[in-house]
Amino acid sequence: MGDKEEVKLLGTWYSPVVLRAKIALRLKLVDYDYVEEDLFGSKSELLLKSNPVHKKVPVLIHNNKPISESLNIVQYIDETWNSSGPSILPSHPHDRALARFWSAFVDNKWFPALRAAAITKSEDAKAKGMEEVEEGLLRLEEAFVALSKGKPFFGGEDIGLMDICFGSFLVLLKAREKLKGEKLLDESKTPSLCKWADEYLSDDTVKNVVPNVDKIAEFIGELEVKGQS
């Protein structure tokens, strides 16, 4: 892509959705500058200017053009550096549709349920929310079997969109397990997802980018003390 490529990623070290962009950039062997944002302090001018609608990370700035929303960024990276590294989206339209469908399920249904259950003060709402989270995991177990077709990843032999999407929450799940003893990914209920999670987190690209589970557990613990999680 020539010498003049300027790639910058605005993120925070603990954000699962920023992790998606980092992994996609690594998979596609893209060099980039990383800018850590302080979302608890004041957001940078560059962030506010680059993502005026949501004012959120991640933002990818490629040759001065900003792109927001993590899955949108991952698809952009896949389409832009299409001859470098493995394809993140499958080649067949139906497989692509499935990857997008399940990624949307994770972002619009499953994770919002987990977040709502984590935030609520009502024990009833928490229990109901966690039930929804667990049902979602059973759905995702089925989805894994259908999409992976016996291969190690949702994307088959290679890490794909849905691996990056759902996989970005694995460290959070492990941190919650450490902090609360809560075991959401359970061998007896979601054996394929458990195996996939191990496979994903031990992948060379992934393990060099994911944040440390202990640090994330500490971070969540501090947020909870401040009443912000």
Place this chain on the structure above:
Amino acid sequence: MGDKEEVKLLGTWYSPVVLRAKIALRLKLVDYDYVEEDLFGSKSELLLKSNPVHKKVPVLIHNNKPISESLNIVQYIDETWNSSGPSILPSHPHDRALARFWSAFVDNKWFPALRAAAITKSEDAKAKGMEEVEEGLLRLEEAFVALSKGKPFFGGEDIGLMDICFGSFLVLLKAREKLKGEKLLDESKTPSLCKWADEYLSDDTVKNVVPNVDKIAEFIGELEVKGQS
């Protein structure tokens, strides 16, 4: 694509999101069977089987493989019948990212605000919600100017993803205008969107597929009487 194509769309006549699939199929000159679902009565076995996660329309069934979620369906149609009709997604990755970003804004921010404002019984929440809807329209006006680059559509010379996405709500806006005298698209505030709306609704493909404004107004009125809108 050969003789063996079997394309079926499960929908309801009044659904804006079903309209997206219909328009994409028309643009790509795809013949299909349409199945009207009765969401107020009982959902068909085919719908429940084809979209077990959300149990919602639209569902596109192509050679027995179901695809759900309207924007996902539109992208699938664009990728599957890629040599037929104009491209629905732009060719450049950055333009594609913008089309996806703004479509997500419509579906995840703007329309949910409109729906919440329509449903709530609190006058305060309604007023606040409608403020968000109007602010969203100002954002969309800016987006139109940026994306269309002086051409008639968000997609440029041709109808694209964002036209199909946002355009699917135009009949609803017109029906609300008729029913409530509420004028959301206003010449003085969003002149480019007003011009675009006229252009879009008078497009040959679109005008043959959109439901009748009076029928939609009547339908919304009945829902409101039943307390369902």
